Amino acid sequence: MAVNPVTQRPTFNEIFYTSLQKLPDGERVRACLQCGTCSGVCPFGYLMDYPPSKMIAALRAGMFDRVMKTDKVWMCVSCYACTNSCPAQIPLTAGLMTRTKEELLLAGNVPVELQDALENTQRYGNPMGESPRKRAAWARGIEPSVKIMSQINRPIDVLWFVGDYASFHPRVQLSSRALARIFNLLGVDFGILGHEENSDGDSQRLAGERGLFELLVDKNSKAFQKYQFNQIVTADPHAFNALKNEYPKLGVNYPVQHYTQYLSAKLDLLRPLLRHEIKARITYHDPCYLGRANGIYQPPRQLLQAIPGVELVEMPHSAVNSLCCGGGGGGMWLEGYQWEQAHARLSEWRVREAVAIGADILAVACTYEIPRFEDAVKMVQKASRLVIRDISELLLESIGE
Amino acid sequence: MNLIVAIKLVPDLVEELKINEEGNFLDLESLRLRVNEFDEHALEQAILLKERGAGRVIVIALDGEGVEDALFTAAAKGADQIIKLTGNTMPLVSNHTLARWLAPVIKSLQPGLVLTGVQAHNDLDGPLGPLLAEYLNLPYVGYVAKATMKDGEVEIRKEYPGGLAAEMEIDLPAVLGIQAAEQPPRYIAFSRIRQAMKTVQLEERQIPDPFIEEPIAIARLFQPEIGERAEIISGDVDEIAARLVDIFTDLDLL
Ligand code: SF4
Ligand code: SF4
DSSP states (O other): OOOOOOOOOOOHHHHHHHHHHHSTTGGGGGGOOOOOHHHHHOTTGGGOSSOHHHHHHHHHTTOHHHHHHOOGGGGOOOOSHHHHHOTTOOOIIIIIIHHHHHHHHHTTOOOHHHHHHHHHHHHHSSTTOOOGGGTTGGGTTOSSOOEEGGGOOSOEEEEEEOOHHHHHOHHHHHHHHHHHHHHHHTTOOEEEOGGGOOOOOHHHHHTTOHHHHHHHHHHHHHHHHHSOEEEEEESOHHHHHIIIIIGGGGTOOOOEEEHHHHHHTTHHHHGGGOOSOOOEEEEEOOOTTTTTTTOOOHHHHHHHHHSTTEEEEOOSSOGGGOOOOSOGGGGGGOHHHHHHHHSOOHHHHHHHHHHHTTOSEEEEOOTTHHHHHHHHHHHSTTOTTOEEEEHHHHHHHHHTO | OEEEEEEOEEEOTTSOOOBOTTSSSBOSTTOOEEEOHHHHHHHHHHHHHHHTTOOEEEEEEEOOTTHHHHHHHHHHHTOSEEEEEEOOOOSOOOHHHHHHHHHHHHHHTOEEEEEEESOOTTOSSSOHHHHHHHHHTOOEEEEEEEEEEETTEEEEEEEOGGGOEEEEEEESSEEEEESOOSSOOOOOOHHHHHHHHHHSOEEEEEOSOSOOOOSOOOSOOOOOOOOTTOOOOOSOHHHHHHHHHHHHHHTTOO
């Protein structure tokens, strides 16, 4: 039988597979052993029709359209657990999962909750739909007052990138105020952008909204360029991750530290101020975007250990094996969807661990987490004694302010 | 067939509304605008109709801050033609005026169906839809929650208070006031909007008669005033709670 050569347009499967391999380290996807480790460590792998290993199998079989028809990829909270345990070192979180979400988003296969957050970000520069003019309102009344860059006419040492939740969420604002007071006590010369700051965009990027991310980078970069400063500090690990790893890829390059890094480098100055004992068993939750994504494990622990009276205990899942709080990669805006799919909240699993080891305080260093864990405490049995505190709040308590 | 969607910008309530010094209008400096949410539903319903083969979608809006973004977003969602009406110099345009400006333009586009949001929170002189229908001399049905094309007619579902609903058939052309599209307005990736900004032609049309005498004039605009019997309780949570307990006790409610 004569076979005529046919020229076919590449299928979506082929285009997608090729685009994946063009990403940094993307060609490693060809080395997938199909060991299934990724799907096993994924906190929601058990309910995804296509967890990472199966997605790769579908790609290889030319059946990726089946993955595109499910919406379970939205259960991915971009926690880096799969990436970290993959023996072939395939960039699963940044590559496979994010690219798939991008395609789902372009195809309009997006849970409504997430749409709202993305639309708000487009319109107001923050996912919660708050007035951008009120971005600095959290700082009112702090003495000496928190400087807003557009109102002072001089270079500054530290530009504090406050971030969305730290600016607008009423509970997280308290930790922002604590950090501002600590900066003041240490004599840090710092300022904030106020209404000129926009969402860092990292979680929107990981939820598949690349174009929106680029728009936000552009806006923030224009604000950065207006002022002179030596470095950026942020309390938001997602902003930290974006500024450290993603903004430079778009030509926006500034030295950046998470506040736990910045303060632990100043422990000599800080330690004498920590005069009041906090007699408590404290456990620390490693946020995905400080820990697994950026390898920062020690600075937050050093700060906690510097507080007199503190007994630092570790949960079974800690450091590189930390459990995600469920807020990453768009999870912050998919609460209802996740609940509908899983009838479980990752934050509750975490709180159960903290309770099981007898911790009095669960210390956090991520602006997504205080409200997530405080909500979880209300839901988990025997957790009502567990107190959730940002490290900045514990430091300030020990200072006695 | 042409499906015409009229969208308008309204004050965004995310910002506190301030009143100007003259006390007769909102302070324009502090005002932020957004597309009326019902109009977004009207657009979604039109795009759904287009996707089912009903025709072309044409979106039309009066010039204003942010209107181009709104029109390009509509184009990215699937609108075939976007039109901006220019030449307006008034801060407030009543719906009577807006309808008189829109009507001749819509007429020139040979409408099969005109869709607009059933209401907007800044409608001072009645909703836009019925006024448009009047100037276009077309039938109007409002509070529409679903629309389907069928043999030169549009079948709609209309919602009434108290949970009642009706299904009706309307001869075309007609004007609909959309209460809710069949599905929530879709999200469109920002890259698509950017692409539309580069590739889609934004058409400009002059307002036919910019110097219309406004049918309504605002005499005075003011924040809600504290009534004689009202007491505004201030203080921290404990003080407020204590005062409330006192009040309820005095009223014999506790
Ligand atoms: S862990 Fe890595 S190698 Fe193993 S199945 Fe997953 S992607 Fe493939
Ligand atoms: S990043 Fe986390 S949630 Fe997403 S697939 Fe990997 S392990 Fe699962």
